[in-house]
Amino acid sequence: MSKGKVLVIGSNATRIETKDGRTGATGQYLNETVVPMLALIDAGYEVVLATPNGAKPHMDEASDSAEHFGGDVAAYEKAKAFWANDTSMNSGLTLRGAIEQGLDNFAAIFVPGGQGPVVDLMIDPDMGEIARHFHEKGKPSAYLCHGPIATVAAMPHAREFRSALVAGDEAKAREWAKGWQYAGYKMTVFSDTEEKVVEDYVLHAKLYFNMIEALTAAGGDVSKTKIDFEPNVVIDRELITGQNPRSDHPIATALIEALDRRLAA
Template sequence: MSKGKVVVLGSNATRIETRGGYWGATGQYLNETVVPAMALIDAGYEVVMATPDGTPPTIDKASDAPAHFGGDVAAYQRAKDFYANDPSMKGRTLASILEGIAGYDGVFIPGGQAPIVDLMQDQQVGEILRHFHAHQKPTAMLCHGPISAIAALPYAREFRAALIAGDPDKAEDWAKGWQYAGYRMTVFEKAEEQVIEDTILHAKIYFDMPFALGLAGAVVDTGPDFEPYVIEDRELITGQNPRSDHPIAKALVAALDRKVGHA
């Protein structure tokens, strides 16, 4: 019998705007999606993947390698098999989650740069996050995943548009009323982002994650580049980078166990 149910909010984005009017290929990171999902299932929780259009996320090619599993080829293959074949990863719409949202005990949002494109400005993501905040249900976000917290803003789309337009003052005006203002959180750090821009995108994105979250009212704290780092503040659990996959999984399972009475 399941201990409870956790929704994984995935992105459908496959490209991201970059400076100069270009687009770069993007997606969701394999390890960031699968490692926590498998940990949740192993701990006795039911996992449900949901995306804006109901189809599974595209895995970012940059993450499709054993290097993101500590060089463990067997672990990498298990992850690929899980993502391709496990029923939990098949995907359903965000609207279907909202219809039965009271039945979900936790939410997890993995990274890759894809959430910058769609999840951070998706109104249904905002509705989901407002529910979890109001009921203090465990809410975990990894790497670029924490930028999805912006969706809970009343004017998330306008906030994002102002950032892309290079108008932080206007963005700050649009950020009023954010439910996570004053929360401590971590996210993919600017120096880490630069590595991705230089070696994978070969272009610059319009804004960095700590700046955006700080502008909205978060207290952003980051650890050493590409080292595991997780912060818990009230119901919110955030991890800084891909290597934080196992620590955030452990923290989320523990928070769920406390919340649903299985500690």
């Protein structure tokens, strides 16, 4: 019998804009999505996938590698098979559909990364409604890598906030961020120096803003590791954030522990 349902929120983005006026390929990271989902299932929880349009997320090609599984080819192949074939990955809802099912039916939310959330989730009104519900109820809310940027959707003027960041107007962004529910929370996110690696070797272009800059402008108390790509999870109240792809196992552990504590209370 399931211990409860966890709403896994994915992105539908396939491209992200860059400063040269073009776009680069993006999507959702394989390990960041599947490792926590499998851990939740193993711990007795049911996972329900939802995206803005209800379609399955696009896998970021940069994540399609055993390197993101510590070189464990068997773990990589298991994750690929889960992504391709498991019902949990292939019978998703729209975000609106998840809301209409009743958010009280879900014990937690989990938002994995890849740069996709920077494109769609951070300005999606349904994502905002979901984030606000879990914040107000104090229910575990886990966001990994670029995933924490989706918390921006909860603010009253998320779209204007993002536009100000793209325009390079940090002062205006701070103005639009007023009323953000997570202002003052301790958190982490994919760092500026980690993003530079992606910009230099994957995108071959610069993004309009980095994630630490964005969440700091919003009012978050953002920290990062001294060494890039070291695992890092920050917990503040109901909010659980992981810094990078290598934080996949630690954030899964933290989320399951938070769920189990609520279940035992």
